[in-house]
Amino acid sequence: MFTVAFSGLVYPQIWEDPVVDMEALELRSTDHVVAIASGSCNVLSYLTGDPAKISAIDLNGAHIALGKLKLAALASLTRHEDFLRFFGQAQSKDNVALYDGTIAPRLDSVSRGYWEARSLTGRRRIQAFADNFYRHGLLGRFIGAGHFLGRTLGYDPRVMLKARDMAEQRELFDRHLAPVFDNRFVRWLIRQPASLYGLGIPPAQYKALAADSSEGIKAVLHHRLERLACGFDLKQNYFARQAFGRGYESGPDASLPPYLERRNFEAVRERSNRVGYHQSAITAFLETQPAESCDAYVLLDAQDWMNDADLTALWTQITRTAKPGARVIFRTAADERLLPGRVPAAILDQWSYQEARSRELGERDRSSIYGAFHLYTLARAA
Template sequence: MAAKSATRNLTARIARRPFHRLIGYANCWEDPTVLQRALQVGPGDVCLSITSGGCNTLSLLLHDPARVVALDFNPNQNHLLRLKMAALGQLDHGQKLELLGVRQTAPGKRIELYTRVRNALTPDARMFWDDHLGMLEHGVLYEGRLERYLKVFGKLIGGMLGPRRVEAIFDIPSLEAQRAYYFKHIDGLRWRSLFDVFFSRTVITRAKDKHHFKYVDFDGFGRRFRARAQHIFADLSLPANYFMALILLGRFHSERALPPYLLEENHDLLRGRLERLELVTGDLEGYLGRVPDDTFTRFNLSNLFDWFAQPALVKAHREIVRVARIGARLCWWNTLAVRHLPGEVGEIVPENDLARDLLAQDRFIYAQLQIGQIKK
């Protein structure tokens, strides 16, 4: 009981922090390709997905699950997901890209498009967006707290190295040429120094939240992020990496390099499956406590456990086992904290080799990926 109370009190405190007062994440920063290979979602699956920016929850629908429950303790993240659902359901592909901010539009056009989808929102979501029309006008995909923080980093890099030099790396078709360009034109003292300062514990905890890194017992954040970034720039193709484009350019580089839910070929399919989504506002432990045994087959848990102390992490995984069906799969990421699937919960079998291989292909700078299968 004490562990449950402590977790809920922490959730309540986190929810009041500036990072979560509006939109913390306008996009999901977990790679959807990695997510699908980890979870292997297919026809008939019942998924629990942390909402965050809503992108990956929508992308799960592409794999024909029977049902997806989107859960977030921040109601505004669910309001954002409802806006994205309304754009898919009420607009054509081009209008969807205009409303959300992928395409440039004439002044006032995004508000005009919002009025066309407004009645498809729930009353709470409608009230939220009516009160934050400025976010819509600016392009909501760039208006999350994290996106605005990372955009500052991109502007600083552009100012130091020159915007054309930075953008050019996204147009190099050969990985070998991309790697050579990175080490010649990007990597250097200014690049390394900016990582060390901008992603230091002091700066990043002010931009995000001090609780997010409470369980990280080391410093040198910038050096660790820079090592992951170097792997991405030197070893993974960048033209399709919309994560790095959002950080360094402050926008999507191409309409062919977008999250799956925004791609034109997926528009009609997703529109036909939106009714399979259920949105829930609440914390993980409180929600799971209301769920019957043997309900879910897949769990997308984002980077949720960055915020959890080890006893709360163990308790949450015991509840996950209870509500999971035999053979269910789960995955989650760590930003920096060294965390593993809890050995105390023996019904979860880690898939460490797969997690290591997929992390090496991940297009964002997460430090760890955990994948497990439930056998009970």
């Protein structure tokens, strides 16, 4: 079931904070970044750090097509207003006309075929940008189902957006979101691993997540939602806006991913040719790279899905391809180190785990859905 669910578009928006990522990576103008692409919000946001090259990797063809659509838009659109309307608001018929007349000719045939293919409703996929792209994909539908369930039980998640300050955020959470977890049906539902497939959480990751609290999955999900709702000022947290409002906020002071901010548009546009997309497993991609050719690695939460052999194969290639001073970042669903005891010491001992820095940055990750953020730096001598 999970494999089928994950075969199409999963993440219209990535759920890792790129500001935290870039603080950890400390990108330099000579860096080659290897990153799992997902929705490409972070890949393009890293361009604001001015790396020399970004290799964006993903097994999911829909994610590759989304990333290439963004690159084609950057290559063909000269006004920030048009780019923001397309990928920020993502709900205008003008976007479809802009695609047909301006962006599509810049796309490769495979990506163009993806966006112009018709769904079961007979509509071309590109038309998702005419009716709020962020309501599409597995994650978009999952959030929509959560809103429907909340309203059915008498609690509307959208009420969180009425908060004027963090004190009101706490009050609204306690009144309108926290009580949902006391509902008998909700308690039963979240005990089913399939209930979190819409978040891209496979059974193995669900098990780790549920074990993150002695009180079980209910306590974990309650804590993560509470942190999203109350841990940061909602006016500065576009992840919360997506969760509770199902889209980005509009206006000059709206919180947005760095690649969508007006101040970064020209830099991102100018540097967009530094991004290359590769439909591949990340280990297989690294096997094709020369020794000591990469400076930074962004693994998202992919390692939560891996067995010990997979982890060892991945870190063997990371260690082989890493330049002196290389950095690796990733997240885990549970608050755990993950790698010690699973990756051979002969490999892992070449890396230094930045525990204090990892904790500090994890606390500042506005997406709030992960148990821990991790930063490793290459410790072996040059």
